[in-house]
Amino acid sequence: MTEPLDTTAPHVPSVLFVCVKNGGKSQMAAGLMRQAAGDAVRVASAGTRPGDAVNALSAEVLREVGVDITRERPQPVTDALVADADLIVVLGREAVVEPADGTPVETWETDEPSERGIDGVERMRLVRDDIAARVRELTARLSAR
Template sequence: MATTPVASVLFVCVHNAGRSQMAAGFLSHLAGGQVEVRSAGSLPAEQVNPAAVEVMNEVGIDISGSAPKLLTTDAVQASDYVITMGCGDACPVFPGRKYLDWEFDDPAGKGVEDVRRIRDQIKDRVESLVAGIRQEGHSGRADP
């Protein structure tokens, strides 16, 4: 029997190739189907950052099948939580959503050691997010 997700989260970054992809990978892995996960960018890259794929594989999470996606108003409107990844991206704002900005270094052009550090910081934030969502026991959205 399938479980209905208790919340929906959208991670947004300009290129949707590193930080937002790692965050989405962690949330999908850690939430165990309790959260619907999306990621997008205002100027999506051609592919996910290979260093991000490599460091996520090191912790048993495969994001190699992910592809950068264009940020749409529909994706924002369908999400309970909209989390920008410290890249100054502008998102449409809808009442009843929780907007968070998580500032992390951009992994673009960085070596694997730096990307590992960013990965670990993202994991810590995602773990806190999952705990908060579980504590609330319902979505962050005010409207039905």
Template sequence: MNDKPTVLFVCVHNAGRSQMAAGWLRHLAGDRVEVRSAGSEPAEHINPAAVEAMREVGIDITGRTPTKLTWDEAQASDVIVTMGCGDACPVFPGKRYEDWKLDDPAGLGVEAVRPIRDEIRRRIQDLLTDLVPPRDAR
């Protein structure tokens, strides 16, 4: 990894879990990490319940758009975090992988998405601790 690690979050539709994860990492890491997200079969829009759940914690993901996973994007990433892709997400050799088993927020209301959001935050905090030193440790 270079001085600024790059993390790519991947789920099938890039409309819920991966967008929330990217939002959390951007929020918690600031400019210390480059953040990307993509999907193997991207949806047209981000899940409204995911948008609302993130808005509740002060993170705005409304301007994000689901995007198609590309080979170049994966190759340029240091860490690839998959979320419920199964065989739909390809494997890119030589990359650090984490597979996060998380419920799919598709079709759920905001009440059901909140626990997913909170679990993603916990995992993002662990990942961030592993990738970069705390701000006050510099």
């Protein structure tokens, strides 16, 4: 006998974070969202032209705040990932994602410290902190629904 479908279970929103290589900013956003929202949000990340590995400095500065993305691997944006998302967040100006069936797309033009001559781990910490603030705001919005 099959169990009846539980229609009282609350909908868990899903967010797809996208950047070009899926090695830095989108992986950082996904890791920070998992930390901030736990099981209250389903999280995925992908790239429009994925690279080969997660950016080592991105992983290093996330470890400083208790987030481990070292086991993550860049993956391409697929129709299935887009269709599964309730919200698509594009990080940066270069990646472009066409939404499916009216799925909202937000673009976060994140801080780019290298434009101010700040590089290395110092740059990545500033990027992390900018993304973390945006993730906290998004988490609050999603939990208010």
